[in-house]
Amino acid sequence: MMLVVSPEKCTGCRACEVFCSLSHEGQAIPELSRIKVWKAEARNTFLPIVCPPCTERPCLSACPEEGALSLRQDGAVVVEESLCTGCCKCLRACELGAITLHRLEGRGKHGKAVVLKCDLCDGEPWCVKVCQPGAVVTAEASSSAGRSAFARLTELRRSAEAEMAELGLRARREPR
Amino acid sequence: MSGFPWAGYAGRYLRVNLTTGEIQKLPLPVRWAEEFLGGNGIGTKILWDEVPAGANPLGPENKLILSAGPLCGGPMPNAGRLEVIGKSPLTGLYGDSNAGGHFASEMKFAGYDLIVLEERAPEPVYLLIKDETVELRPASHIWGCGVFESERTLQAENHDLQIKTAVIGPAGENLVRFASIQVTFRRSAARTGLGAVMGAKNLKAIAVRGTGGIPLADPERLQQLAYRLHMRIRKNEFFNGCHQFGTPGLVALMHPMGRFPTRNFQYGSFEGFEDLSGESLREQHLVRDISCYSCPVGCDKIYAVTGGEFRGTMSSSVEYETLNALGACVCNRNLPSVLKGNELCDDLGLDTISAGRAVAFAMELNERGILASEQRDGLDLSWGNYRTLLDLLQRISRREGFLGDLLAEGASRAARLLGRGSDHFAMHVKGLDIPGQDGRAQQSMGLAHVTSSRGADHLKAFPVIDETGYPSEASRRYGAQFLPELVDPLATKHKAMLVKDGEDFGAVVDSSGNCKSGGTFVMAEVYWEEQAQSLSATTGIPIDGEKLKLIGERIYNLQRCYNALHGITRADDVLPWRFTKSPSPSGNARGSVCRLHEMLPEYYALRGWDPETGLPQKETLARLGLDGAAERLAEAFESGLAQALRAQLGWVAPSADPPREQQ
Numbered sequence: 146m147m148l149v150v151s152p153e154k155c156t157g158c159r160a161c162e163v164f165c166s167l168s169h170e171g172q173a174i175p176e177l178s179r180i181k182v183w184k185a186e187a188r189n190t191f192l193p194i195v196c197p198p199c200t201e202r203p204c205l206s207a208c209p210e211e212g213a214l215s216l217r218q219d220g221a222v223v224v225e226e227s228l229c230t231g232c233c234k235c236l237r238a239c240e241l242g243a244i245t246l247h248r249l250e251g252r253g254k255h256g257k258a259v260v261l262k263c264d265l266c267d268g269e270p271w272c273v274k275v276c277q278p279g280a281v282v283t284a285e286a287s288s289s290a291g292r293s294a295f296a297r298l299t300e301l302r303r304s305a306e307a308e309m310a311e312l313g314l315r316a317r318r319e320p321r
Numbered sequence: 322m323s324g325f326p327w328a329g330y331a332g333r334y335l336r337v338n339l340t341t342g343e344i345q346k347l348p349l350p351v352r353w354a355e356e357f358l359g360g361n362g363i364g365t366k367i368l369w370d371e372v373p374a375g376a377n378p379l380g381p382e383n384k385l386i387l388s389a390g391p392l393c394g395g396p397m398p399n400a401g402r403l404e405v406i407g408k409s410p411l412t413g414l415y416g417d418s419n420a421g422g423h424f425a426s427e428m429k430f431a432g433y434d435l436i437v438l439e440e441r442a443p444e445p446v447y448l449l450i451k452d453e454t455v456e457l458r459p460a461s462h463i464w465g466c467g468v469f470e471s472e473r474t475l476q477a478e479n480h481d482l483q484i485k486t487a488v489i490g491p492a493g494e495n496l497v498r499f500a501s502i503q504v505t506f507r508r509s510a511a512r513t514g515l516g517a518v519m520g521a522k523n524l525k526a527i528a529v530r531g532t533g534g535i536p537l538a539d540p541e542r543l544q545q546l547a548y549r550l551h552m553r554i555r556k557n558e559f560f561n562g563c564h565q566f567g568t569p570g571l572v573a574l575m576h577p578m579g580r581f582p583t584r585n586f587q588y589g590s591f592e593g594f595e596d597l598s599g600e601s602l603r604e605q606h607l608v609r610d611i612s613c614y615s616c617p618v619g620c621d622k623i624y625a626v627t628g629g630e631f632r633g634t635m636s637s638s639v640e641y642e643t644l645n646a647l648g649a650c651v652c653n654r655n656l657p658s659v660l661k662g663n664e665l666c667d668d669l670g671l672d673t674i675s676a677g678r679a680v681a682f683a684m685e686l687n688e689r690g691i692l693a694s695e696q697r698d699g700l701d702l703s704w705g706n707y708r709t710l711l712d713l714l715q716r717i718s719r720r721e722g723f724l725g726d727l728l729a730e731g732a733s734r735a736a737r738l739l740g741r742g743s744d745h746f747a748m749h750v751k752g753l754d755i756p757g758q759d760g761r762a763q764q765s766m767g768l769a770h771v772t773s774s775r776g777a778d779h780l781k782a783f784p785v786i787d788e789t790g791y792p793s794e795a796s797r798r799y800g801a802q803f804l805p806e807l808v809d810p811l812a813t814k815h816k817a818m819l820v821k822d823g824e825d826f827g828a829v830v831d832s833s834g835n836c837k838s839g840g841t842f843v844m845a846e847v848y849w850e851e852q853a854q855s856l857s858a859t860t861g862i863p864i865d866g867e868k869l870k871l872i873g874e875r876i877y878n879l880q881r882c883y884n885a886l887h888g889i890t891r892a893d894d895v896l897p898w899r900f901t902k903s904p905s906p907s908g909n910a911r912g913s914v915c916r917l918h919e920m921l922p923e924y925y926a927l928r929g930w931d932p933e934t935g936l937p938q939k940e941t942l943a944r945l946g947l948d949g950a951a952e953r954l955a956e957a958f959e960s961g962l963a964q965a966l967r968a969q970l971g972w973v974a975p976s977a978d979p980p981r982e983q984q
Contacts, residue, residue, distance in 0.1 A: 156619040158612030159423070160551070163396045166534070167544050173395045174534025175430070185482055186506040186611060186637070187469065189623065275551055277564075277617040278610065313477045 146220050146265055147198035147286045148273070149294050152301055155191040155280035157184045161272035168271050169261075177247060179263040180272045180281070183305055190305050193281055195272065196222065196243045196263035197298055198291030204262075207238035210254070220286040221265040231258030240299050328538040329391035329860035330354055331434045335455060337448060339522050340381065340440035344455050349434050355862065356946065359434060360390035361417060362832035362876040364406030367437060368415065369879055369950075374886035374957065374966055378410040379496055379521040381441040387428070387487065387527065388436075390834025391860050394429035394535045394614075396547035398554055398847075399836035401426040401614025403487070403504055409513035410521075411498040411675065411731050412752030412776045413970040415883045416513035419780070419831055421613035421621070422505035424529065427485040431531025442523035449479065450529040460525035465491060467668040468503040475528045487527045490670025492718040493520035497729040499675035499754075503667055507637045508613070508621075511672035513753060513775050514731070538861030546858055550846060551617050557844040560618070564610070566599030567620035568641035568838070573598045574789050575641075578810065579908030580762035582755075583649045584704060585681040586748050586899050589759045589907035593654025597644045601656060611637065618839040624660055631657040636664040645757030646677025651684055651710055658707035662714060669718035675731055678754035680713050682732035683724060685746045689980075691739075698722040733972035744973040745980040748897050751776035751889065752972040760896055760915030761905035763788060765816040767915035771894040772820060772924060774880035781877075782823035783842045784816070794845050811909070813916050817923035825873030826852075832876060875945040878937050881930075882950045886957050888967025891935030894921060897975040 159182055162175035170177050180195035205222055208214040213228040214235055231253050236244045244262045253259035263270075272281045284291065325332025325348065336345045357363045364386040376382040385407045392400040403425035409416025428436070431450050438448075445464040446457045463471045468490040476484045485505045493500035493516030500516030501509040510516075519525075537543050554560060562570050572594055575581040579589030595601065606624035613621065626634040639660060647653065647662040666673045686692045687702035698716070700709050716725030727735045732754055736747040748755045753776025760767015769782035786795045790808040799807060799818070806814035823842070826849065830841045833856060840847045847855070849866035857864045895901075900915040925932050929941030942951040957963035 153609070156610050156612035156616075156621075158614060158616045158619065159426075160396070160615045160617065163394075163615055164544065164548070167396055167537075167540055170534065171540045172534040172536050176532040177534070183482075186623070187473070189608065191609075191611075275548065275617070277551075277555055278619065309482055312473070312482075313480060 146268065146283055147291055148195050148263065148265070148270060149198055149282050149284045149291070150193050150195065150298060151280050152192045152298075154278040155182065155193050156278055157182055157186065157191050160275040161193065161281060164271040164275045168266060177261060179261055181245070185308070188308060190308065192301055192305050194241060194243055194302065195281065197241045197295045198284065198286070199295045200291065203238040203240075204235035204244060207234040209234060219265060219268055222262065223264045224260055224262055226253060226259050228254055229259050230254045231260060233260065236260055241295070241302055325349060326351060327354060327860045327862050328536045329395065330359070331429055331432045331535070333433055334435045334437065335433050335450070336437045336439065337457070338439050339442040339446065339457070339524060342457055344457070346455070354391070356872065357876060358390060358829065358832035358856075358872055360388045360402070360404040360832040360834050361406065361419070361828060362872065363435060364388045364404055364417065365415070365876055365879050365883070368406055368408065369883055372408055374962070376408055378408040378413060378416075378518060381522070383408045383518055383521070385438040385515060385518050385522065386435060387438075389425035389428050389434055390832055392855060393834035394426035395537065395859055396544060396615060397835055397855050397859075398547070398551050399613060399616040399618070399839040400834050401616070402831070402834050402836050403510065404831055405502055405510040405515050407515050407518045409515065409752075409775065410496070410517045411514040412972070414751060414776065414887055414889065415774055415880045416515055417775055418502070418510035418512045418515055420502070420504040420508045420510035421616075421836060422485070422508040423614045424485045424487055424504045425834060426614045427529050427531050429531065429535055430533050431529050432533050436527065438522060438524060441521065445523050445525050447475065447526040447528060448524065450527070450531075452530070452532055463525055464494060467491065468670055469668050471526060472506070475526060479528065481530055484528050484530045488670070489516045489519045489525060490668060490718065492670040493517055495718065495720050495729070496520055497671065497717060497720065498731045498734065499672040499679075501666070501670050501672050503670055507667045509638065509667065509672070512674065512778065514672065514675070516670050537859055539858045543855070543858040546854060550840065550851065550855070553846040554840045554844050555617050557846060559844050563618055563620055563838070563844060566603060567622060569599030569602050569639065569644055571599070571641040572644055573600065577908050578762045578789070579905050579910030580759045580766075580810070581649055582645055582757055582759055583907075584652050585650060585685045585746060586755070586759065589762050589905050589910050591649035591652070591654070594649065596654040596656055597648045597659065602639065605656070606660065613836070616836065616839055618844070620838060626657045626660055629657055631661040634661045634664050636660040636667075638667070639663050642757045643673040643677070646674045647710060650677055650681045650757070652705035653707045653710060654705070655707050658711065662707075662711055665711060665714045669714065671714060671718060674756050675754045676714055676717060678748065679717065679728040679732050679735070680710050682735065682746055682748075683713070683728060686743055689746070691741050691743050696723050698724045700724065731972070737971065737973040742980055745898065745976045747973065747975065748899065749777055749972070749975055750896060751884070751893055752970065753777045759905065759910065760900045760917075761913045762908065762910035763810040764813045764915060764920065765810070765819050767896055767900055767917060768816055768820045768920045768924065769823070771896055771917060771921075772824065774877060774884065780837060781827055782820040783827055783837055784819050784823050785842050786819060787816070798845065798848060811913055813919040817920045817927055821924060821927045824877050825870055828876040829869050829873040832872070871945065875947060878942065878945055879947060879950060881937055882942070882947070882954055885936050885954055886963055886966070887970065888963040888965075891933065893974070894935055895975060895977060898977055898979045901977070902979055
């Protein structure tokens with residue numbers, strides 16, 4: 146299974162973020178959501194970013210810690226928090242920027258930081274359930290649609306990032 | 322952490338003294354939350370306690386309160402409404418306004434339930450909030466700029482696109498009495514002119530970014546409950562219409578009812594209604610649907626004009642009210658010009674309703690020969706002249722020329738300044754212009770206009786059940802025994818009950834932080850019990866529908882009391898003559914007048930207000946735990962202070978009788 150995003154359908158309500166954080170963190174905290182909506186209404190930019198339908202999974206091979214990132218049977222690449230050092234190699238490997246680093250006390254191998262990414266909610270992703278316009282949907286993994294969707298999203302992200310840079314805006318949370 | 326006993330709240334609030342620059346992070350008083358919930362309720366409480374009746378709305382003694390509710394930022398449908406409360410410069414009375422978007426939720430993520438702004442900054446400033454960092458920054462570089470440019474500048478100079486802003490435009494700076502506060506992109510907290518309060522305080526903007534979370538009392542239960550409600554709204558029979566067209570979908574429904582104010586309320590139907598309809602808007606101008614925080618409805622849209630005179634216009638949050646105020650009410654059927662007008666109002670920071678009414682007022686004065694030629698500033702004030710309309714919006718925002726400066730006072734004050742019988746054509750209640758309904762075509766709405774605590778307003782009671790007649794919803798909420806009169810817009814029976822219940826429930830919704838258009842009144846899936854369940858799962862406060870009703874009543878009564886301190890009594894619960902003495906010429910309402918006298922006595926009885934004075938009775942206030950209010954009221958009237966303040970409010974009372982030539 147994988148998630149396919151259609152940015153043109155997104156209304157920017159962030160229900161995906163709040164439900165994602167609620168189910169993973171037990172509180173309403175969009176900052177820690179595994180799906181992030183990049184949005185600039187005035188420029189008609191709406192871009193939900195979440196682990197894309199990619200088949201190469203460069204994050205997996207980039208991870209230097211045994212077991213910190215693993216491929217689950219359902220196709221989700223999941224983080225084992227107790228083993229994650231927060232080194233950010235996976236984050237840099239992901240072209241779409243679907244993995245984020247968070248400095249969180251008591252989390253991760255060293256109790257300081259951890260990366261967060263989508264784990265497909267054990268097969269029933271909350272973001273899909275609450276997305277009224279259907280901007281995020283599930284599809285079977287490694288379909289040919291997946292590849293083109295990934296390419297398209299990456300391109301959209303690049304252009305959104307360029308747009309933001311032009312405005313002097315920091316586009317992506319870089320590891321400090 | 323804050324040590325606040327209940328979840329759902331940030332547990333802290335900001336108090337900013339703009340004169341000294343002192344910024345305090347204070348613990349949220351637990352009693353505020355338990356007795357007034359949040360949002361509108363807590364704002365009312367602060368206004369009541371801290372802004373004395375004699376305060377000048379544009380003086381440093383007025384306070385401006387931006388307030389989120391306990392549901393804000395959580396998963397409930399549409400839980401992102403921001404309440405702004407202060408003393409209104411337009412009415413001189415209790416003022417509030419509510420906006421959607423993403424500001425209130427962001428404020429909660431930053432860790433604050435509300436912001437209280439006091440005094441006046443010596444130089445233009447803006448308030449920057451980034452989680453724990455809260456500071457006043459110079460804003461001279463954006464003073465004078467439009468709202469759009471200001472928002473862009475604030476995001477760029479703080480290098481963060483996720484910054485959410487509440488900004489005033491030139492209208493607020495120039496103390497236009499119906500200036501708006503524009504919230505995240507183009508949503509407006511506009512009614513009652515609190516943008517001018519912000520301008521008087523030299524505060525250009527508030528910019529907020531929050532990365533924290535909101536603890537929830539029972540996250541799992543809340544998640545399931547919220548999801549169920551999201552789905553129920555999505556499956557509601559009215560969802561498709563609301564989702565596709567938003568409030569503009571109402572245009573085509575209101576026209577045949579005679580409830581679509583036209584030519585400054587002379588008529589209730591507009592021959593050009595099809596040009597202004599939600600269908601035309603969607604077909605000709607839609608760019609995309611957009612949503613406020615956690616909202617499954619997405620009634621908000623981005624619209625563009627791609628050709629003709631107004632090419633390049635990009636307008637969003639175009640509501641039914643705006644299509645009426647800048648369209649039918651000034652006899653303008655040119656839709657692109659309405660979109661342009663909406664864009665202008667959003668950029669200049671004007672309430673589209675009151676701005677449109679001010680122009681309609683001027684056009685009617687012109688029609689009746691009341692404006693002298695030198696008072697027209699060389700403008701052609703014929704009905705439907707949209708170039709004049711757009712020109713006037715600009716002039717009003719800068720208070721330019723005789724007419725721009727006069728109309729910037731709002732129709733109800735302009736009539737007092739101008740005299741010569743112009744008061745007959747200022748369509749308002751308690752100083753606030755009547756929005757796009759007509760009490761002749763919908764009796765409950767006429768009652769709602771006069772009993773609303775902020776002056777003529779549809780959104781306090783929001784009686785949508787009899788608007789186009791929803792028997793299924795009516796019997797679900799109130800019981801089949803009230804049919805068919807309850808859903809008959811021309812019947813007065815049971816309407817007092819409908820309005821009182823709407824006002825109390827509306828006060829609770831506005832204090833919780835969710836939305837009246839998405840699930841509570843329109844697509845009515847959330848009512849007392851559902852609201853109580855959401856609030857208790859969010860906060861942990863044991864609360865049920867009955868307890869919530871009491872809170873709603875308490876808030877609404879306190880707003881009434883605040884107005885009463887200014888001498889507002891039953892004598893002010895009146896509509897202009899056009900609604901009560903001039904039978905409607907239009908649609909289903911033909912021949913009807915608004916029969917307030919059939920509804921008001923029952924309303925006061927249901928409220929526990931004195932039938933003669935319209936003031937809340939002592940026992941009523943005691944039952945609501947507002948004992949102190951009764952004493953303050955008695956004192957204000959016995960000392961004569963209330964009556965004295967009433968005489969100084971600045972607007973002319975709505976004329977009860979038609980002008981002589983029509984009698």
